[in-house]
Amino acid sequence: MRFAREWAPWLAEAGKAGRSARDLLAEMARERLDETAAREVIEEFFARLTGAPAPWQRAPLRSLGKGPADEAGAFDTDSRMPSGHVIHAVDRDVRVLTRVKRPIIAVLDNVLSAQECDRMRSMGRPKLSRSKVMNTQTGDEMVMDIRTSEGCYFERGGNELIRRIEARASAIMGMAPEHGEPLQLVRYRAGGEYVPHCDFFPLDSPGSDAHLAIGGQRVSTLIMYLCDVQSGGETVFPEIGFSYVPRKGQALYFEYTDATGASDPLSLHAGAPLGSGEKWILTKWMRERACVY
Numbered sequence: 001m002r003f004a005r006e007w008a009p010w011l012a013e014a015g016k017a018g019r020s021a022r023d024l025l026a027e028m029a030r031e032r033l034d035e036t037a038a039r040e041v042i043e044e045f046f047a048r049l050t051g052a053p054a055p056w057q058r059a060p061l062r063s064l065g066k067g068p069a070d071e072a073g074a075f076d077t078d079s080r081m082p083s084g085h086v087i088h089a090v091d092r093d094v095r096v097l098t099r100v101k102r103p104i105i106a107v108l109d110n111v112l113s114a115q116e117c118d119r120m121r122s123m124g125r126p127k128l129s130r131s132k133v134m135n136t137q138t139g140d141e142m143v144m145d146i147r148t149s150e151g152c153y154f155e156r157g158g159n160e161l162i163r164r165i166e167a168r169a170s171a172i173m174g175m176a177p178e179h180g181e182p183l184q185l186v187r188y189r190a191g192g193e194y195v196p197h198c199d200f201f202p203l204d205s206p207g208s209d210a211h212l213a214i215g216g217q218r219v220s221t222l223i224m225y226l227c228d229v230q231s232g233g234e235t236v237f238p239e240i241g242f243s244y245v246p247r248k249g250q251a252l253y254f255e256y257t258d259a260t261g262a263s264d265p266l267s268l269h270a271g272a273p274l275g276s277g278e279k280w281i282l283t284k285w286m287r288e289r290a291c292v293y
């Protein structure tokens, strides 16, 4: 392919310098190259010259404000979430309590009323079944020990309450509701957990393809907490030593995929084992494009 040949000398230099695939993509984007074409060239370069897949997800962990990640413009973009201490989320003023710069995280208060939390739990209770996770090889959803909880989905726009919560989530996350996956409800019981994982689909796993085809990569997550938790059950970000203790009506927003499609490995997170009682969460994931199911 002539196009790939033109880029070959530059790619060879970049490869020797150990630059990551996402740095290369960001530079090609600045040169106004079509993103799909650029990704193909990068994939082909790594396959031919190194015999390995392009290291999209193996970006080294760098400190903020220093190093090639920032030169390439990665992760120094502003959050999609509106700025300011209060977000006017359609029918409710949501207060920002805490922000983390990388990975982008915000702790949000007053996202749901106590009655809304209770109603979502009672709507979901009869529909619960064991939670599944994606098999990275096949893309199938499977029950696995790494996620010990029960859950269900609510059809998008399914009723007035769901529409209200979806509109609020969309305002908080700065993405149109059509980019959202259906809301997912999860209940953990004592001992239940979700071991450390990233919410974005790994680009080097064949199982991701079918999921990426629906609306592209996941870009951000909003976890809404439907009850207080007595012990354990924190949402933990082990790479940065950050831990959030669930509080009814609050939410945790985090964002991990930038405009070039690069996803931040520092967004690794977990639902820590629950000590006693129950933990209920309601989650909205946003995709790069409108998701059509």
Ligand SMILES: O=C(O)CCC(=O)C(=O)O
Residues within 6 Å of the ligand: 186, 194, 199, 223, 233, 234, 235, 236, 269, 270, 271, 272, 281, 283
């Ligand atoms: O339970 C939690 O605190 C985290 C849940 C989570 O990460 C997920 O459902 O993807």
Ligand SMILES: [Fe+2]
Residues within 6 Å of the ligand: 197, 198, 199, 269
């Ligand atoms: Fe997650």
